[in-house]
Amino acid sequence: MDRITRVGVDLAKNVMQVHAVDSAERVVVRKAISRERFVSWFANLEPCLIAMEACSAAHYWARKLHALGHEVRLIPPQFVAPYRKGGALVKNDALDAEAICEAASRPHMRFVPVKSPAQQSVLVLHRMRTGFVEERTALANRLRGLLAEFGVFLPQGTRQLHQHFIDRVEDGSNELTGPARQALMRGWAQWQALDEEIAWFDRQIAEHANRDPQAQRCMDVCGVGRLTASAAVVTVVDARQFKNGRQMAAWLGIVPKQKSSGGKQRLGSITRQGNDYLRTLLFLGARSAIRTAHRRDDRLSRWIVQLQARVGYYKTLVAVANKHARILWAVLAKGERFDRSYAPARTGGAAGA
Incomplete structure (x- = not known):
C-alpha cells in the first residue's frame, strides 16, 4: 500500500x-x-x-x-x-x-480553528441560554394567544405581559373558566422557571467575560457587553486567521453581497452568512450604541450621529455592526485595548488639500 x-x-x-x-x-x-x-x-x-x-x-x-x-x-x-x-x-x-x-488540497482553502474543551464549554452556556430564551418567547406568545381566545388582550411586549398577566387571569369579570385559569397559571410557573434558568446562564457567562483578558478588552467597545464579548472570544478562537477586519466582518455576514461583472460593481444587501448568533449579538449591541451615541463625545460616537443623520437608522445599524466586528478583530488579533480617540494617519495628500 x-x-x-x-x-x-x-x-x-x-x-x-x-x-x-x-x-x-x-x-x-x-x-x-x-x-x-x-x-x-x-x-x-x-x-x-x-x-x-x-x-x-x-x-x-x-x-x-x-x-x-x-x-x-x-x-x-x-x-x-x-x-x-x-x-x-x-x-x-x-x-x-x-x-x-x-x-x-486547495492552497487557498479556509479552515476552522479547532476549539478546546474549555472554549466549547463556554459555547454550551451560550447555546443553552439561547434555547431557553427561545422557549420563553414561544411560551409568552402562546399565553398571549390563549388569553385572546377569551377576549383578554394584553399590551405588546414581554414586560407588559409580565406586569399584567396575573391580574388578567385572576379577573373574575372575563370569560376564563377554572380549568383555563389553572392551565395558564402553570404556564406562568414555567415562565418563572425559564427566567431563573436564563439568569443563571447570564451569571455564568458574565463570570467568564470578567475573568478572560480578551473579553475584558472587547468590552471597552461601546455596545459590546459581557454576552457579546464572551461569545466573540470563544467563537472566533484565533482572530489572526483573518487577514484583516473586513474578512472577519465577511465571515459574520455583515458585508454587502456582490454581483459584479465586467468591471461594474453591484452591491446588494448583507450576505447574512457565517455565525448568526454572534451576528445577532453585534446588531443588538449596535442598536445600543446608536441609541446612546448622542450622549458621548468620542470620535466613534460622533461618526455614528453624523452617519445616522445622513443615511438613516437601518443603514447606520449595519454600518455600526460592521465597524464593531472590525474593531473586535483588531482587539483580538493584535492584543491591544480599544482607543476611543484613535484616528488613523492619513497619507497621500497635502495637509491643506
Missing part, C-alpha cells in the same frame, strides 16, 4: 466514510469505518493530513486525531460542496469524503 498523505473524512453518528490518497493523488483507501474503530484505524497510520467538515462532533474528533500526531483541518461545509461530484443533485457519504479530501 502506498503511503497515505491526505485523508478526507465524512463524519456521522455511527459510520464514518474515509477517502485517502497518496502523494501522487492516487486513491489508496475508500471505505466506511464504525465509530468504535475510528480512532484505532488512524492510530495505525503514519502522521498525515486529515480533513473533516466543521460539523457536529468535529472538534472532538479533531482533538483525538491531533493527539495521535496527525495534522487535522476543519473545513466549512459550504466550501466543500463545490468539489462534490454531481453537485447538489447527487450526494452520498463516499462522494462527501472525496470532496472533503479534494477541498483540503
Whole structure:
C-alpha cells in the first residue's frame, strides 16, 4: 500500500466514510469505518493530513486525531460542496469524503480553528441560554394567544405581559373558566422557571467575560457587553486567521453581497452568512450604541450621529455592526485595548488639500 498523505473524512453518528490518497493523488483507501474503530484505524497510520467538515462532533474528533500526531483541518461545509461530484443533485457519504479530501488540497482553502474543551464549554452556556430564551418567547406568545381566545388582550411586549398577566387571569369579570385559569397559571410557573434558568446562564457567562483578558478588552467597545464579548472570544478562537477586519466582518455576514461583472460593481444587501448568533449579538449591541451615541463625545460616537443623520437608522445599524466586528478583530488579533480617540494617519495628500 502506498503511503497515505491526505485523508478526507465524512463524519456521522455511527459510520464514518474515509477517502485517502497518496502523494501522487492516487486513491489508496475508500471505505466506511464504525465509530468504535475510528480512532484505532488512524492510530495505525503514519502522521498525515486529515480533513473533516466543521460539523457536529468535529472538534472532538479533531482533538483525538491531533493527539495521535496527525495534522487535522476543519473545513466549512459550504466550501466543500463545490468539489462534490454531481453537485447538489447527487450526494452520498463516499462522494462527501472525496470532496472533503479534494477541498483540503486547495492552497487557498479556509479552515476552522479547532476549539478546546474549555472554549466549547463556554459555547454550551451560550447555546443553552439561547434555547431557553427561545422557549420563553414561544411560551409568552402562546399565553398571549390563549388569553385572546377569551377576549383578554394584553399590551405588546414581554414586560407588559409580565406586569399584567396575573391580574388578567385572576379577573373574575372575563370569560376564563377554572380549568383555563389553572392551565395558564402553570404556564406562568414555567415562565418563572425559564427566567431563573436564563439568569443563571447570564451569571455564568458574565463570570467568564470578567475573568478572560480578551473579553475584558472587547468590552471597552461601546455596545459590546459581557454576552457579546464572551461569545466573540470563544467563537472566533484565533482572530489572526483573518487577514484583516473586513474578512472577519465577511465571515459574520455583515458585508454587502456582490454581483459584479465586467468591471461594474453591484452591491446588494448583507450576505447574512457565517455565525448568526454572534451576528445577532453585534446588531443588538449596535442598536445600543446608536441609541446612546448622542450622549458621548468620542470620535466613534460622533461618526455614528453624523452617519445616522445622513443615511438613516437601518443603514447606520449595519454600518455600526460592521465597524464593531472590525474593531473586535483588531482587539483580538493584535492584543491591544480599544482607543476611543484613535484616528488613523492619513497619507497621500497635502495637509491643506
